[in-house]
Amino acid sequence: MTTLKDILLKRIAHQGPMNIADYMAECLMHPKYGYYQTAKVFGADGDFITAPEVSQMFGEMLGLWCAVRWAAMGKPASFYLIELGPGRGTLMADMLRAANAAPGFGNAVKVAFVEASDQLRAVQAEKVPHAKWFDRLADVPDGPSIIVANEFFDALPIHQFEKRNGKWLERAVAAEGETLKPVLVPASAKLALLPARVRAAADGSIAEVCPAGLSVAGDIAARFTHHTGTALVIDYGYAISAPGDSFQALKAHAYVDPLSEPGLADLTAHVAFDQIALAAESKGGVCSRITQQGQFLMRLGIGARAQQLATSVEANGQERILGELKRLTAPDEMGELFKVLAIQSPNLPSPPGL
Ligand code: SAH
Numbered sequence: 001m002t003t004l005k006d007i008l009l010k011r012i013a014h015q016g017p018m019n020i021a022d023y024m025a026e027c028l029m030h031p032k033y034g035y036y037q038t039a040k041v042f043g044a045d046g047d048f049i050t051a052p053e054v055s056q057m058f059g060e061m062l063g064l065w066c067a068v069r070w071a072a073m074g075k076p077a078s079f080y081l082i083e084l085g086p087g088r089g090t091l092m093a094d095m096l097r098a099a100n101a102a103p104g105f106g107n108a109v110k111v112a113f114v115e116a117s118d119q120l121r122a123v124q125a126e127k128v129p130h131a132k133w134f135d136r137l138a139d140v141p142d143g144p145s146i147i148v149a150n151e152f153f154d155a156l157p158i159h160q161f162e163k164r165n166g167k168w169l170e171r172a173v174a175a176e177g178e179t180l181k182p183v184l185v186p187a188s189a190k191l192a193l194l195p196a197r198v199r200a201a202a203d204g205s206i207a208e209v210c211p212a213g214l215s216v217a218g219d220i221a222a223r224f225t226h227h228t229g230t231a232l233v234i235d236y237g238y239a240i241s242a243p244g245d246s247f248q249a250l251k252a253h254a255y256v257d258p259l260s261e262p263g264l265a266d267l268t269a270h271v272a273f274d275q276i277a278l279a280a281e282s283k284g285g286v287c288s289r290i291t292q293q294g295q296f297l298m299r300l301g302i303g304a305r306a307q308q309l310a311t312s313v314e315a316n317g318q319e320r321i322l323g324e325l326k327r328l329t330a331p332d333e334m335g336e337l338f339k340v341l342a343i344q345s346p347n348l349p350s351p352p353g354l
Pocket residue numbers: 036042050051052053084085086087088091114115116117120135149150151152155156
C-alpha cells in the first residue's frame with residue numbers, strides 16, 4: 001500500500017530535500033493522504049481538542065461578539081459570516097444559536113465556510129446544512145462580512161531557519177534510507193520576512209515565518225477596505241514574535257516527532273500575532289490589541305454564562321461546566337497561550353473584549 005511517506009521519499013529522491021513549508025502542506029493537505037483528508041481529527045477521541053469542542057460556551061461568546069459587531073457595522077440586511085477552517089462545524093453551530101438572539105441577525109446572515117478538506121466539509125454539512133463552501137477567502141463573494149478563524153492559522157505552512165556561524169540556513173526534510181530526517185540547506189528568499197529583531201538572534205537560534213498566514217491576513221484586510229467587516233483571529237502563539245522551534249506534531253493527544261509519521265499526525269506551529277497584525281495593517285486593516293484568550297472570554301461574560309449553565313444542570317454537570325470554564329480561561333491551560341486579535345475596517349468602533 002502506498003503511503004504519504006513513500007510519496008515524499010520518492011519526491012526527495014528526485015528533487016532533493018523539501019523545505020518545512022512544503023512538507024507541512026503535503027502532510028496536512030495532500031488530496032488523498034493528507035491528515036485533514038483522512039483523520040478523525042478533533043475531540044476527545046481524536047488527536048487534539050479545540051476550544052469549541054471543549055465547551056459550547058466558547059462558541060456562544062463568539063456568537064454574541066459577532067452580533068455586537070453586526071450592530072456596529074450598521075446591521076447590514078445581508079452579510080457573510082465567514083469561518084476559516086471550520087473543523088467539525090461546532091463553533092459555527094454554537095455561534096449561530098447565540099447570535100440569533102439578536103433580532104434580525106438570523107435573516108441577514110449567510111454562512112460561508114473556507115475549508116480545504118472534503119472529508120471535513122461533509123462533517124460540517126451535518127451541523128450547518130445551509131452553509132456555502134469555498135476553497136479560499138478570495139472566492140467568497142463581495143459584501144459586508146464577519147470572519148472568524150479559530151486554530152486556522154496554526155495549520156498554515158511555515159518555513160524554519162537556523163542560525164549557524166552568523167548565517168541563517170533553512171531547515172528542510174531529507175531522506176536516509178527509508179527515514180525522513182532534518183537537514184539544513186541554503187535559506188530561501190522567505191528569510192526576508194523574518195522581523196529584524198528575530199534575525200538578530202544568537203547563533204544556534206531557530207526562527208519561523210508563515211507566508212501563507214501573512215497572505216491571508218492581508219486578504220482579510222483588503223476585503224475590509226472595500227466592504228465593511230471585522231475578523232476575529234484566535235490561536236496559540238506569540239504576541240511578539242521570538243526565535244524558537246514551535247513546529248509540532250500531535251497524535252492521540254501526545255507529541256510525536258513531526259517527521260516520523262507524515263499524514264498521520266497533526267502538524268502545527270505557533271502563530272506570530274504581531275506579524276499577522278502588521279500584514280493586515282499594511283493592506284489597510286485596523287487591528288485591535290493582541291489579548292489573551294482567558295481575558296477576552298472573561299470580558300465577554302463567560303463567567304456569568306458558566307454560572308447560569310451550572311445552575312441549570314444536574315449536580316455532576318456543574319463540575320463539568322466549571323472544568324470547561326477553567327480549561328478555556330485559566331493561565332496554565334488555554335487562557336494565556338491562546339491569543340485573540342481583531343482586524344477590521346477603518347471606520348468601525350473598537351470591538352468588545354480586546
Ligand atoms: N476551527 C476548528 C478546526 C481547527 S483545525 C476548531 O476550532 O475546532 C484546522 C481547520 O482548518 C481544519 O478544518 C482544516 O481542514 C482547515 N484548514 C487547514 N488549512 C487550510 C487551508 N489552507 N485552507 C482551508 N482550510 C484549511
